[in-house]
Amino acid sequence: MTSAFFRLDYGSKLEREITRLVESFSEFQIDTRQYPKRWLAIKLLEADAEMLEQVRNMPNGETVISLSQQSAEKIKSMLGDDVDMLIADRRYGFINGIVRQSLHRPNMDRITFTDRIDDIVTHKWLGLPIFFAMMYVMFRLVIDVSAPFLEWTDTVITGPIAGWFSLLLDLAAAPAWMHSLVVEAVIGGVGGVLVFVPGLLILYFFLALLEDSGYMSRAAFVMDRFMRVIGLHGKSFIPMILGFGCAVPAIYATRTIASRRDRVLTALLVPLMSCSARLPVYVVFGLAFFGARAGTVIWAMYALGIMVAMLAGMVFTRTILKPDASSAFVLELPPYRQPALKSVLIHMWENTREFVRKAGTVILFASLVMWVLLNLPWGVENKRDSYFGKVSGAIAPVFAPIGFGDWQTSGALVSGFMAKEIVVSTLSQIYIHVDDDDAEAVEATTFGEDLAGIGLGFVDAAVNSGRILLSIIPGVNLIDEEAETQDTVLSRALREHYTPLSAAALLVFVLLYVPCVATLGAIKHEFGISWAVLSAVYQTAVAWAAAFLVYQGGLLLGLG
Amino acid sequence: MLTQLISLLENKKDGLSLFEISRLMDAQPSAVRSMLELLVRKGRLAEIGPDGKVCAVCGLESNCQLLAIKGKRYIVCERQLDN
Numbered sequence: 044m045t046s047a048f049f050r051l052d053y054g055s056k057l058e059r060e061i062t063r064l065v066e067s068f069s070e071f072q073i074d075t076r077q078y079p080k081r082w083l084a085i086k087l088l089e090a091d092a093e094m095l096e097q098v099r100n101m102p103n104g105e106t107v108i109s110l111s112q113q114s115a116e117k118i119k120s121m122l123g124d125d126v127d128m129l130i131a132d133r134r135y136g137f138i139n140g141i142v143r144q145s146l147h148r149p150n151m152d153r154i155t156f157t158d159r160i161d162d163i164v165t166h167k168w169l170g171l172p173i174f175f176a177m178m179y180v181m182f183r184l185v186i187d188v189s190a191p192f193l194e195w196t197d198t199v200i201t202g203p204i205a206g207w208f209s210l211l212l213d214l215a216a217a218p219a220w221m222h223s224l225v226v227e228a229v230i231g232g233v234g235g236v237l238v239f240v241p242g243l244l245i246l247y248f249f250l251a252l253l254e255d256s257g258y259m260s261r262a263a264f265v266m267d268r269f270m271r272v273i274g275l276h277g278k279s280f281i282p283m284i285l286g287f288g289c290a291v292p293a294i295y296a297t298r299t300i301a302s303r304r305d306r307v308l309t310a311l312l313v314p315l316m317s318c319s320a321r322l323p324v325y326v327v328f329g330l331a332f333f334g335a336r337a338g339t340v341i342w343a344m345y346a347l348g349i350m351v352a353m354l355a356g357m358v359f360t361r362t363i364l365k366p367d368a369s370s371a372f373v374l375e376l377p378p379y380r381q382p383a384l385k386s387v388l389i390h391m392w393e394n395t396r397e398f399v400r401k402a403g404t405v406i407l408f409a410s411l412v413m414w415v416l417l418n419l420p421w422g423v424e425n426k427r428d429s430y431f432g433k434v435s436g437a438i439a440p441v442f443a444p445i446g447f448g449d450w451q452t453s454g455a456l457v458s459g460f461m462a463k464e465i466v467v468s469t470l471s472q473i474y475i476h477v478d479d480d481d482a483e484a485v486e487a488t489t490f491g492e493d494l495a496g497i498g499l500g501f502v503d504a505a506v507n508s509g510r511i512l513l514s515i516i517p518g519v520n521l522i523d524e525e526a527e528t529q530d531t532v533l534s535r536a537l538r539e540h541y542t543p544l545s546a547a548a549l550l551v552f553v554l555l556y557v558p559c560v561a562t563l564g565a566i567k568h569e570f571g572i573s574w575a576v577l578s579a580v581y582q583t584a585v586a587w588a589a590a591f592l593v594y595q596g597g598l599l600l601g602l603g
Numbered sequence: 604m605l606t607q608l609i610s611l612l613e614n615k616k617d618g619l620s621l622f623e624i625s626r627l628m629d630a631q632p633s634a635v636r637s638m639l640e641l642l643v644r645k646g647r648l649a650e651i652g653p654d655g656k657v658c659a660v661c662g663l664e665s666n667c668q669l670l671a672i673k674g675k676r677y678i679v680c681e682r683q684l685d686n
Contacts (some may be wrong), residue, residue: 124606125645128605128647131605131638132605132606135604135605135634135638136604138634139604139634142630
């Protein structure tokens, strides 16, 4: 069958009238050069307005139109319906016949592998525990598996790399302040943040696995019921999941939500999802104070962020953001797929690259500014007497009731307003000093020995990580005591200034307090300055109150 | 097809949604939608709603809070029934 010879049969009665009309075109000398005669006859029978107008303007046009109307009436009286309906019916019937012959649809009633998994992971009662269990396993793996690499990176940055820079500065006869700038600001500040790259690589690896496998859609589905408690639906949970990576794209992702009220509320809750920038703070304090339980503590931070978001949502829904007409949540749950390694690696690399880029720009700039502020007035001996120390000291009493009323912590928290990783880089600058003993220790090795040490350290870290990974299997324990006590130089320094309780209060505060400047910028851009100000104020107030509860509650329970 | 569609709706006092019609006629919703549009344009069918809720997955009536969508329903016009 080719289009040149194809002709749809409209049935004998209709065909007879079509033929009559086609013959009338020749009889009344209707100009049919522009259109096929059969097509024109059908259009006249259908009473197509455009064709009727064209034929009416032709000589004898009115006569032919009159004939077509007679034919249409005749068909209607014979077949009981309008001609255009009969013609359309024939066409749809023909199309349906072709589709039936050529298209074979899978049996939709068959229960697929995906259906079987979804019966469990999206179960009314099991869905949420499974979601939190998945998160728990993920963060345990991220922290435990990355810990040996984290220590290796820390050793490389504070050891050989700091040593090489010191040597170069010595060779160039650089002044003491230049040493301080490079070692404390650049290596201490930026290096202190880059230490966490292995952890982030593993975090993004697992997030990519969950996303590519199709589980993330199920997480939104499972959370929908709980989102309704706060007057939102599962669609709002998707930006919130993105918020685990970075709040800025998550704020822009609220554009997919139709209602402005839902968008605003989602944007106010997204910064409560713990972004990856907070992870360095959790890891450094987690390893310093909670040892083998660091993974659990970090998971608790993520869970707390979700719970506080739910509570905040309930308050907003009952006060300034009352729900409008509820709209249904339609989410396509894609079938489960085996994640492609290439796609997972690309996802992992792109997100980590963004973190490294940020370390080389925003954090480097902030570290340099912080170094200047810590050294002004010029030549100040004690950092506490610097402008930064004095301003931070003036703010410090605000934090005293929540367990960290010292100038170092208040200064680090204020600097974290630019980006949360800067809390770690500022603490690194304040607490880590490269003294003469360290410098001599670095000089005692050759460049070749340093490189060999870096390589051997990496192999050692890989072996330890492998042991930890295998120890996840029940009944297998390959973890040696050394692997369980790994931490960073900063972690060791922090143990001298905090207690486990004040560290826990600090983690809660960092989780909840004012979003970084980029996030506030995104909220201002999308919803206006007043919502950005509200976001900053309410989060800081909630953070202070939550940290107060943790610290004072802990003291009452005798945990301090 | 159009006759079949109208016959199907003649027996449904509360009408049917696009998804329900597609399922009952074993046809793609996109194909049924154009037929429904034609019949509404011709005054054979009327749209009602969007009061009814149908499941976005199976197309059947549903009170599910998650996947139910508000769908227009189609009924045969009284004029047609009189005929």
